[in-house]
Amino acid sequence: MTKATAPNSAETAKAAAKAPATATRQNSPHVLIVEDDTSTRLLLESLIRRLWNDSRIESFGEVQSALDAWRLHGADLALVDIDLPGVGGLALLEQIAREPSRATTSVIISHHKDRAIVLQAMKYRARDYIVKPFTARDLMQRLSDLMQFAPSKQLAAAGGEQHRREALERLLRDAIGFRRLSLPIDPELVEKMEAWHLQGELDKARILEHWVLEPALVARLLGAANSGPYNTSGQAVSHFAQALDQLDPGTICNLAIALALQPGSTLAAPELRDLAEDIRARQRGIYRQVVALGASVRTELALYATACALHRIGVLAVLQLIQAWMEQGGQLSAEELTELVKRYGPEADDAIKTLWLIPQQLRDLSRAPDEKPRGAPSQPLMLMRIAGLRFSDEPTGEHSEELRRLCERAGLPPPRVA
Template sequence: MTAVDLPAVPRVLIAESDPASRELLEQVVSSLRCDARVDSCGEGRQALDLLAQNSYDLVIADWELPGVNGLSILRGLRQQSRTPALPFILVSRRNDSASVREVLPLAPTAYLTKPLDRENLIQRLQGLLLGTVEEATNDAPVPAPGLSLSAFLERRRNVSEGAPLMTDVQVAVKRALNPGGLDLKLLEEELRTDPQVTAVLIAAANSAAQHQGGGRVQTVAQALHHLGAGQSMNLILGLTLKRCARLSVPCLADYAERYWELSLHTAEYARTMARLLDLEQERCYCAGLLHRLGDLALLRCLEEWKQAGGELDEPEEVGNSLERYGAGFGSALRTRWRLPLELRELIAAVYSLGGGVYSREALVMNMAAQMAHLPAYEGLEELARGRTARLLKIGLPELTRLRRK
């Protein structure tokens, strides 16, 4: 990223009572953004005074601040009507599950435990200071005079923030907490049906794997294991602070629900068929879940347009936009987030097999999509006679059993 590409100069408040930790935080912020305007203090009341006097892009505060603690500062900020919420990193010596439960409803951008690790700090602050402060703190993009919906979507295609959340991630994290900490297996079960969470975790894990020399991550379970409990929770909770994280326009929410259900049906058929044929089940499931990511991301951008004052003819203009731009949004997201090529190939097979030689997993994805689109109790005979079924050597009896599951 060049200096021209950097977001506007960020203003950061660091409220930390421990001089060594405060100095480390200042050093990391300055190393990432030498132009950042940093205000530091060691007491809660002083932090509140600074917040009242200045507009910040990021706050880093210690839970154990004297006077007014960091949790109280976070609670006060979340009670304000700012949309989206101010990015806030809470630092604490507490790493027990009861403390985490207390913090969760306030949705901090990150919850970091002491002693602070420099590399972890750099990873957490890179996105906020080098790429997303502007996105996280500005209001929704306002359509310029004369800007058409088509032009707006063209501009947003390569910078969209992905799909809206389709599950309540805060509830999911709470359910996965136990006295010993965060149960990653239970967290996977709670979140595996959400396309946005799935894509973000896989993308983040692959970025970390590339940095550390690890292998390619292609499932939620692999991503959670690679990232660990703390980083996974921070990423997941951070999604709730994004603009239009949940859709509120009824027409758009209805479209999203239908596309999500189609994704889930495709994913379940893919996993069941992969199990039947002794193939990689979870990778097929993820491919099915993510194949409508672009349509969901487009619906999120349509909500941005609507909330920013743009006119939207429902449902005709929504349907036309999905048909025209949905695939492009999905392709741009999968490329920008650097999802593994193998996973992208399976997603592509959902839509078309094209020419050449196909892997059995690609054939499974294509068949799963056809199954998901079939009306109830109709079309199985024709599907069994089709090319994909013949290549997989699956007949009407197997397809009938699949449909009943």
């Protein structure tokens, strides 16, 4: 319902003192909308009800009334405009961020594209930044994705061991099945990119020098460059350097910031961070082997570098989902983590590469280090498989024989196994 007047502040403060520390998450969320434009506010209410028909909605046109209601009732999701009367929307985000135990997912909706505001919103734990004018489909998809990954702390920990595990597996299955996936990204990378862009120093050469093997950035920019708004020729963008040619620095920077706003985007849990670094080390190691094998033609090397950056990104997507879960109070044993990564990593790999429009050639090349080639494989596929075997921790026995045969077929001398 839309609130025409603010509740009595004294009564609200008194009730807030008795309110529980967290809002209980139901099947559909409790949503707080803070937007001073009446038509936009009504549109947001309509879209929320289309997403979750039994959701509870509270709508306000200014900050103080919204803050009073949030302190009284909490909220699962807060949609906040920046340009609000009085103190403005960032002030409300700051207050919400001061009480993380309430588990409110905050989203900025604004016509501003100022990255300084985006960074300030990130500081206050905003999970997304939706620019007006938005399309109904895009907004609904993004909100659905966010709330899929934002269970309350009570939900994450409640119901005993079996219930906790089932809830996490349901989250993983739904995220993969509905293509609600992203990749973790280093926040320092995003800060550096933002600084360079503001200084007018963010160019293709600099990005290639620093981040040609950065999985999240490579995959996301490829996806954008292959999408309709940026790919007017209809030709597939097949490697990272081509993607950079398609996109302007502002778009590149905004896409990186959007990655950093996703739940679980920073792998804070040491066990998740270690697994991610193992994958990154493998990507870099396979690329070094490709270079050592003599793949020095410029266009081919760019293709191989991109394939290496996309290697096992499904595991990284699963780690991000688990990180988001752990941020809401979930816990996993080392054995459970290993099992979940092994079970869902390959599915997530296919799903995120489909979601981000990765060309089939790159999908095949990125999987080649882990798969025996079938039939009459192309030279690039054999080269990637050889590089993967050379980097393998198990270079003896069957792997050693396969390596010898592949080198012979590829016209390469039998390489010394690293």
